[in-house]
Amino acid sequence: GNSVTQMEGPVTLSEEAFLTINCTYTATGYPSLFWYVQYPGEGLQLLLKATKADDKGSNKGFEATYRKETTSFHLEKGSVQVSDSAVYFCALLLYNQGGKLIFGQGTELSVKP
């Protein structure tokens, strides 16, 4: 079936450290891929997206590249801040399933000053 697997958290980093959160997917066809972020007590915010292979999504210093050959969409940031502390969700969307997003389990990130 269609699914998303993320690295387990929590991930704890010091401010200005490099961040990688791994995400791999299984899907029939060619999905669109997303990273969403959830701050405490809030809903989800779209962080970045990529709709076809080799696309790179980027926003607020975060980047992820759609790798069809490895079915991956890893999230990276060169220098994290305390304000980046949140839960990050990788998700996929199949073109023939309307608005149904399939999410990974989420990875909690904690950034210490």
Place this chain on the structure above:
Amino acid sequence: KAGVTQTPRYLIKTRGQQVTLSCSPISGHRSVSWYQQTPGQGLQFLFEYFSETQRNKGNFPGRFSGRQFSNSRSEMNVSTLELGDSALYLCASSLELEYNEQFFGPGTRLTVL
């Protein structure tokens, strides 16, 4: 432009009761999707509505139902509540067929005692 709003934000019910949650999409958005978020199961798709019609449905029992009104506002109903229905219920809205840009509300936190 106002974001997606959900009411109420918090709700406490007892087993066996029923509950109705409301979601008002961003103005102009006609597609509304609902998700259940729990620590154990993560984010799971419930259903999607467009133009007052259910377009897609997740794998939930018939106790979970929804509807959409002509102004695109949506409600979801859970009947005969069980302890396991305690969760954060999120709705997301998007423009017609623009599923790559879904905007989430803050959620309704339902606690079943």
